[in-house]
Amino acid sequence: MSATCVIEFEDNPRKIIYAGQLLRGMVRLNLTENTNVRSVYVRIKGKAFASWKSGKTKVEAKEKYLDEKMYLVGSYVAGEISLEAGMHEYAFEFIMPSSVPSSIDGKIGHIKYTVRVVLDVPLWMSKVFKEEFTLIKALNLNDQQSLRQPLTVEEISGVLPFCLQCFDRNRIYILARAPVSGFLPRQTVNLEINVQNRSSVAISHFTIELIQLITYLKDYDCCGYKSNYKKQEEKSLFTGTSDGCNEVEYKTIHIAAEIPPTPPTEILMSKVVKVTYLIRVKACTPLLYKNVILNLPITIGSYPFQDNVMS
Structure with a gap:
């Protein structure tokens, strides 16, 4: 199964969104052949990660802020669904929580937010497409x-x-x-x-x-x-x-x-x-x-x- 996917953010080419705002987008999924899937879903994730050495100790710090799903086709309990070859378009939207930190990218750590489109294919590993966006926690x-x-x-x-x-x-x-x-x-x-x-x-x-x-x-x-x-x-x-x-x-x-x-x-x-x-x-x-x-x-x-x- 071969597929390509474009994740677009509605009226937001810079891919910047503020905490508490609505994130809208469009998934353009192109299949080269008919494909059976259990589901197709969008997953919004936000997490922090850092790794460094303290003396001889390797330190890793992790924190999760956001992990939400929206099913575009099927669900987690659905059987197999056949998708025809060609272009498939799906709209999605999520309200970003207000109590999450801003994106940041450092040398040994980061806070990152991503939109992932997942094709849950029977008997195969899920196919995942990912697009990163910048989230800003507003400070008045x-x-x-x-x-x-x-x-x-x-x-x-x-x-x-x-x-x-x-x-x-x-x-x-x-x-x-x-x-x-x-x-x-x-x-x-x-x-x-x-x-x-x-x-x-x-x-x-x-x-x-x-x-x-x-x-x-x-x-x-x-x-x-x-x-x-x-x-x-x-x-x-x-x-x-x-x-x-x-x-x-x-x-x-x-x-x-x-x-x-x-x-x-x-x-x-x-x-x-x-x-x-x-x-x-x-x-x-x-x-x-x-x-x-x-x-x-x-x-x-x-x-x-x-x-x-x-x-």
């Missing part, structure tokens, strides 16, 4: 009033060389400020960096990075105590540079960064995969000296603030 920035407040991070650092004989007792004061801590994809983050360089070492330039932090967790019991394995990876989504600051100079620097399309912050819906974001500001000093780094934790949402606080 208005639900967290603290995100409206200015975000400020300060770092006071001595000029610490790798050769301590060159130690400069004067310090570098850096304060990085964003107008709010909640943002949307494609929104511009306007950072203000105030620098008081009281040292004799110049800052050659500043870099700014938008970092996606993906944290993987695996719970386990040890001697009656609950604990977990934990692994974190970083993904740089944006990098920019600006002017530096000379020795014994006070300066204010403005840097603008646009947040690219990316899933919202997600720390509640999954026990296996957590997704957070931060803006990392780095003051780059000569090779013999340690760079000064500031991390500004931000939240990326799906719905904007309802007033003009971010404009």
